[in-house]
Amino acid sequence: MTETTSPKTISLRKGPANLARRNKAERRFRLYGVIAITVAVAFLGALLLTIFSTGISAFQQIYIALNIEYSSGLIDPKGTKLRDDLSRADYQGLVKQSLRDAFPKARKRRAKRQLYKLISNGAGFDLREKVLADPSLIGQKKTVWLLASDDVDMMVKGKISLETSADNRRISDNQVLWIRALAADGRLEKRFNWRFFTSGDSREPEMAGILSAVMGSFFSLTVCLMLAFPLGVMTATYLEEFAPKNRWTDIIEININNLAAVPSIVFGLLGLAVFLNFFELPRSAPLVGGIVLALMTLPTIIISSRAALKAVPPSIREAALGVGASPVQTVAHHVVPLAMPGILTGTIIGMAQALGETAPLLMIGMVAFIVDVPQSFTDPATALPVQIFLWADSPERAFLEKTSAAIMVLLAFLIGMNLLAVILRKKFEKRW
């Protein structure tokens, strides 16, 4: 504009006097935001990268092919072919025999012991399963792929440096030579590690799996959901839709909010004191774990459900009341269904929190070494995060990658659950 307009008019090009300063402040503010996000993403990326690079190899396991002779002398000396007799035999002995046959030069006790260490102690179990499934194997000679020990596994995966002197590493020079010979013979193979998903914990890293922990988590979360969801939704609905607004409901509301901020270990102590010591429920059981997790999840579910109920416009309530619906009908037919996506989102997020929770479970003894996969709510069990905690504490090199792999599984579950929450919210979001 020209100078003829009143002096107060702000030029659209030059702006007011402080325009430069304002623009600068705005740019600065945006820059701070970008920096903050970049730092956060970088940390997250670094974290995920370390976990993935350490953990990904755990999904493969080394197997060694040996010529096993199912000699009847070792398996079934009495020739009864009875299941009981067959299952008591020393199958690891078969493995040792075939190792001796493969490397006849190892004659000294020490050398033999090293030789036997190439194959996992679990290999014998696998052979037993094979024989029990098909007793006609007895007397035959077969090439069988057997699970290698964790040290072999680590070496082949390149996780044991061969530069260090033989005294300082878990694998001797002889063993290195044997492994190379097997590899040259095509008797060494990397296979997908099914065992990781189908077996429970084990002292031997190569045999350890997450199934018992996953089932423990599953049972705990089931109990948690069955308790926390109905209780939480009922509480939220009552407080939001029916309760009179007075000092008592205010106090309850404040306490619920406080409860959400209570450290989870306190809930664990509560569980220990009340459920284990007073009610004498079984120790280490997913039942108790689930109850404790439910206490922890309740505030989350209540708070998010109340927010979802509050978001339902009052006009819907008026509409329902206006056609003669009773208050309960109004809530049950209209308000709660409309709030359900929000309620479910909150519940899933609460469940995801519960899935990742460790501290309270430690307090109630869900930290035991569990080999058997729990079959019920009262069987001793651990949970996925507790399993991670246990493995992270183990000295064996091979547990390092198992730890990371278990973290990956846990993360996959968490991401899956959060994704479900997002999808639910997007899909059922109602506009009015």
Place this chain on the structure above:
Amino acid sequence: MTSITTAFNPAETDVTPALPTCMSAEGVSVFYSGNQALFDIGLNIPANRVTALIGPSGCGKSTFLRCLNRMNDVIEGCRVAGRITLDGENIYARGIDVVSLRARVGMVFQKPNPFPKSIYDNVAYGPRIHGMAKNREDLDRIVVKSLKRAGLFDEVKDRLQAPGTSLSGGQQQRLCIARAIAIEPEVILMDEPCSALDPIATAKVEELIDELKERYTIIMVTHSMQQAARVSQKTAFFHLGYLVEQGDTEQIFTNPGDERTEAYITGRIG
């Protein structure tokens, strides 16, 4: 009466005493957590007529309307004193079932508020919860009849399963009217039913109201003098919580008895 004497007592100057009274209010006062919003209202609602409640914003029209089907009950801290009768029965008496009352005194709100369900379910909801239909055909018949009476059927007959919220504002308001009449009330309360509508939709709703009064008693709040003059037979003028004047619509608009009424309808206050 020993209560506070109001500035102007409307007295029993009902111009059409021959008409049977459907609802009546005597000495109704309403308090919102201590603040008095209505003072000693006395008003007779003639059956099968349209009664218009007019008055400046905040004078208590909606408050009074909501007293008539006890929608005020759900407002925290709201207290109603006095007596309101429906066919001679005090609706605030002990032992009155509010749900049955609201089934007999339906309500249409200022902002169209269909349920986020299908058009069909919107209308069918009331009959369903009141057990008015014995079977599916019965229910279908009620829905079609209500939609027809609300003048909406032809526009939506091909998409009864479409969501009610997908209709235009005027259609939504007529859907809400259909929803209200589906439960066969005696009285329909309407709080500014046309405030969100354009002139054509307004005309449609007004026409509808005119037809509906054959079967129902209608009480409507409106801010439009023209609308009150066009559709109502009786008018009540509220001011600052008092019922200043009531009477035949024609008489109120041509020959108001109170200067405040005159000031309001000629646009000097409001």
